[in-house]
Amino acid sequence: MEQKLSKTLVKMLLDLANGNLVSAAQFKGPLCDSLLKEGYLCSKSNKSVTRYYVTNAVAFRSFLGDYNDSLRNLEGTLAILQKKDISRSEQVQIAGNSKIRQVRSCKGFLINSYEPIICSLNGFPFTIAPLDGSYVFIADYETFEIPPNAVVVGVENMENFRYIRKQKYLFEHLNSPIIFAARYPQSKDLVSWLQRIPNKYVHFGDLDLAGVFIYQNEFYAKLQDKASFFIPSDVEKRIQNGSTERYDNQLERYEKMELADNRVASVVKLIKHYHKGYDQEGFII
Numbered sequence: 001m002e003q004k005l006s007k008t009l010v011k012m013l014l015d016l017a018n019g020n021l022v023s024a025a026q027f028k029g030p031l032c033d034s035l036l037k038e039g040y041l042c043s044k045s046n047k048s049v050t051r052y053y054v055t056n057a058v059a060f061r062s063f064l065g066d067y068n069d070s071l072r073n074l075e076g077t078l079a080i081l082q083k084k085d086i087s088r089s090e091q092v093q094i095a096g097n098s099k100i101r102q103v104r105s106c107k108g109f110l111i112n113s114y115e116p117i118i119c120s121l122n123g124f125p126f127t128i129a130p131l132d133g134s135y136v137f138i139a140d141y142e143t144f145e146i147p148p149n150a151v152v153v154g155v156e157n158m159e160n161f162r163y164i165r166k167q168k169y170l171f172e173h174l175n176s177p178i179i180f181a182a183r184y185p186q187s188k189d190l191v192s193w194l195q196r197i198p199n200k201y202v203h204f205g206d207l208d209l210a211g212v213f214i215y216q217n218e219f220y221a222k223l224q225d226k227a228s229f230f231i232p233s234d235v236e237k238r239i240q241n242g243s244t245e246r247y248d249n250q251l252e253r254y255e256k257m258e259l260a261d262n263r264v265a266s267v268v269k270l271i272k273h274y275h276k277g278y279d280q281e282g283f284i285i
Contacts, residue, residue, distance in 0.1 A: 013064060016054045023051055035060075040059060110136070117150060119179075142196075151200050154204060156214065157183075201226055204280070208242070208279075210277075211280070212229065215229045243277055243279065247271065248275075
């Protein structure tokens with residue numbers, strides 16, 4: 001079984017390759033055992049302290065490269081592990097291996113709108129105007145800027161995100177440009193971007209206990225009063241016509257959920273009163 005790479009491990013291997021002693025108490029695991037068994041690692045003891053050393057650095061490095069391709073270039077691998085951000089292409093250039101360190105090649109989030117909105121990306125003007133049936137994926141979200149009066153509406157389910165034009169009636173009261181952002185694929189990127197910008201965030205999700213939980217834990221906890229939960233004017237009627245099965249399936253997990261945002265208390269009260277939850281997809285007309 002191969003040993004998991006870490007900065008500490010690679011530093012110790014580099015020390016050994018450069019003729020330095022390494023404490024036996026610090027260097028342990030399958031790789032150490034293999035090096036000792038094959039004779040590439042020697043030990044010396046002084047009283048109760050045992051240290052490892054290498055007599056043939058060339059043979060030592062050769063064994064490491066055969067053991068794990070990521071150890072073929074110790075200096076390069078250490079540089080990769082020490083960098084804060086690194087791409088797969090940079091890893092190949094430095095050490096000839098794109099998988100030394102796990103990298104999210106597809107960071108970012110999907111956005112949508114039903115009217116053109118002028119934004120900026122990487123300092124350049126950028127108009128959001130996806131055709132019906134298409135979305136825009138924002139990878140460089142760290143530099144994505146939107147108009148200060150724009151409202152970001154986070155959409156919990158992908159079918160609702162796909163058919164935003166069929167739900168336009170829900171958001172006419174906002175009187176602001178609206179940028180819809182998909183919760184899927186789930187990552188911290190969307191919330192990180194929302195934390196950076198001053199714009200208001202409206203969470204548009206299921207009217208059930210799980211929907212309230214997602215809003216509170218993923219968004220309100222980070223954004224506080226900059227965030228709000230979308231509550232339609234006919235919320236009681238929708239919940240009344242919702243699913244008892246959905247409520248029953250969620251009750252055990254969310255029954256004792258604490259309300260961090262008191263503005264959702266009325267929704268939770270209705271959900272528990274009718275013992276029902278309403279799927280977000282019901283808003284599509």
